[in-house]
Amino acid sequence: MTAANGIDHDPGAAQTALHRCTAHVAAAFAMLTRRPRLHGRNPWPLAPQQLAIAAGLAVVIFLLVMFLIDAAAINGVGHLPRWIVGFFDQITDFGKSGWFLWPLGILFLGLAALPSLPRLPQLVLAAIMLRVGFLFVAIGAPGLFVNVVKHIFGRARPLVGGSLDPYLFSPFSWPAAYAGLPSGHAATVFSVLVAFGTLWPRGRTLLWVYALLIAASRVAVTAHYPSDVLAGALVGAVGALLVRRWFALRGLGFSIAPDGILRQKPSPSLRRIKAVARALLAQ
Numbered sequence: 001m002t003a004a005n006g007i008d009h010d011p012g013a014a015q016t017a018l019h020r021c022t023a024h025v026a027a028a029f030a031m032l033t034r035r036p037r038l039h040g041r042n043p044w045p046l047a048p049q050q051l052a053i054a055a056g057l058a059v060v061i062f063l064l065v066m067f068l069i070d071a072a073a074i075n076g077v078g079h080l081p082r083w084i085v086g087f088f089d090q091i092t093d094f095g096k097s098g099w100f101l102w103p104l105g106i107l108f109l110g111l112a113a114l115p116s117l118p119r120l121p122q123l124v125l126a127a128i129m130l131r132v133g134f135l136f137v138a139i140g141a142p143g144l145f146v147n148v149v150k151h152i153f154g155r156a157r158p159l160v161g162g163s164l165d166p167y168l169f170s171p172f173s174w175p176a177a178y179a180g181l182p183s184g185h186a187a188t189v190f191s192v193l194v195a196f197g198t199l200w201p202r203g204r205t206l207l208w209v210y211a212l213l214i215a216a217s218r219v220a221v222t223a224h225y226p227s228d229v230l231a232g233a234l235v236g237a238v239g240a241l242l243v244r245r246w247f248a249l250r251g252l253g254f255s256i257a258p259d260g261i262l263r264q265k266p267s268p269s270l271r272r273i274k275a276v277a278r279a280l281l282a283q
Contacts, residue, residue: 017113024112028133036249058234062227070166070225074158077222088217095185095214097143100192104136121275124268130253131199131267134243138195139188142239146187146232155181158222166225183224186232187239189214194240198264 077085111129116122154173157180158164170178189211197204215233218224224232248254248262256262 017115020115021109021113024129025109028112028129031250031252032133032137032247034250036246037251062231065230066166066225066227070227071164073219073226074164074222077220080220085220088213088220091213092185092217092221092223094210095189095217097139097184097188100139100188101136101143104132104139108132108136124272124275127253127268128273134247134253135195135199137247138240138243139191141243142187142191142236143184145239146182146184146235150179150181150184153181154178155228158225166227180224180228181231182235183215183218183228183232185218186215186224186229187236190233190236191240192236194237194244198240198244199267 108129111125111132114125151174152172154170156165156168156170156178157176158166160168160177173179193204193207193211197207211233215229218229219226244254245256245262248256254262254264
């Protein structure tokens with residue numbers, strides 16, 4: 001079929017690509033939700049008693065920050081030089097999850113729609129898709145959790161109502177003004193830190209700088225109290241770690257040794273990725 005602009009369109013090819021994409025996405029979902037392959041005596045990083053202690057310690061730290069630091073920090077923002085606040089105002093939106101989820105989601109779907117290749121290139125392509133899928137889930141899952149619980153807690157953001165009240169809560173409120181706890185930006189950047197840092201350890205220093213700057217910006221622009229940011233960072237980091245272990249328990253991109261140590265499986269080399277790209281372009 002030839003369109004009015006002279007470009008050939010093949011509805012059959014588009015339908016075939018859509019079918020491939022749907023089939024591959026369904027297969028990926030089936031692998032992600034299958035029963036785990038247990039490794040070692042304890043498939044999870046902490047025993048129940050240790051988990052309870054860690055959760056209790058996190059709550060205590062959060063309460064201390066809320067009572068001792070939150071109000072003072074927001075008051076201190078008013079004394080910062082204007083250029084510092086302006087800098088944080090310029091960068092704070094780079095902590096939105098859409099900067100990562102949209103490109104990763106589109107890339108995953110694009111890879112899923114690619115035509116079949118010989119076995120070795122197909123395995124390389126599958127390994128790339130697996131890592132893209134891991135990044136998407138590791139960033140998206142904590143973000144989804146945060147977007148639900150922040151409306152359940154209903155903590156007011158700083159200066160809502162014209163006064164500084166760190167103890168103002170309105171549970172089960174849906175307005176954005178009462179969606180302060182936890183910080184979604186902090187959850188995103190710390191899940192990015194863990195997820196990307198797992199796959200590319202050499203980039204962790206840069207990732208730490210990025211995460212800390214965005215986290216600080218949420219307080220500097222008075223969008224969150226420090227305790228909101230602390231809670232968001234904890235949710236993002238722990239959420240990404242749990243997603244990584246979820247993948248490892250199913251043998252997807254990671255493995256768990258009998259001693260409980262989690263390791264990343266070998267990634268395709270750049271040479272092989274280039275070879276796959278050439279094979280796709282040749283089709």
